Amino acid sequence: MAEQLVVDRLTKTFGGIVALNGVELAFSAGELIGLIGPNGSGKTTLLNIVSGYYTADRGQITYENQPIAGTSPHKLARIGIGRSFQVTKVFRRLTVMENMLVSGLSDWSETRSQASERATAILEDLKLTRLRDERASNLSGGQLKLLEFARIMMLQPKLLLLDEPFGGVHPELKRFMYDCIRKWNAAGITIILISHDMGSIFELCRRVVTLSYGDIICDGTPEETRADKGVLEAYLGEHHASA
């Protein structure tokens, strides 16, 4: 499989804190990867750099053979890199449908009616059709999560970065989100999933990358990750003990 995303010796510091310490990773198109690690280990920083929200101090990022370090989030979205945030970002004063059609979300070459047709299909897929004219401010936390998913799908991403999508989500909705993630991945979208919910990670991902203090301490299957002494010491042991 061709490498879709390559992260080469990526370093990011904040003052004296080393958030990423020369991280090297390569992801193939169509992978579904879990990114785990203790609080402050660098997971969101890595996503922020890949999606253009932060600039790395050192290192390269290559997406589909093009260097992308320093490219704006907006341009990255246009070439297929979509992301969600720990705290859902939608326009609360706009309706669900307006959120979908907000300028800059859809393809330049697309007419409003084509965009609207796509939005309708995506809302249907995410069971949001009956809420299409509802203001986002009236949606529940779970519905907002789904709207964020729906808006990301408007971008037709090829690489999807999901940061803690299951936070505060009830079990039934979580199952539905799993189904969406699996379906998108089966359709060829590469997905990098950050979650502290180990059940979700081990159920969904065939590859798990573990960060600790900005270093990759394990990159393997769920079974290898669970059995890894370093991971147990840095994260899983403590995580399970406090769970």
Ligand SMILES: Nc1ncnc2c1ncn2[C@@H]1O[C@H](COP(=O)(O)OP(=O)(O)OP(=O)(O)O)[C@@H](O)[C@H]1O
């Ligand atoms: N904008 C920022 N300014 C200052 N320090 C930051 C900033 N963003 C991240 N950091 C620091 O960088 C380190 C890595 O943070 P990061 O958010 O990437 O960790 P994380 O693994 O995503 O943590 P969590 O699981 O708690 O979300 C932490 O020490 C954090 O305090």
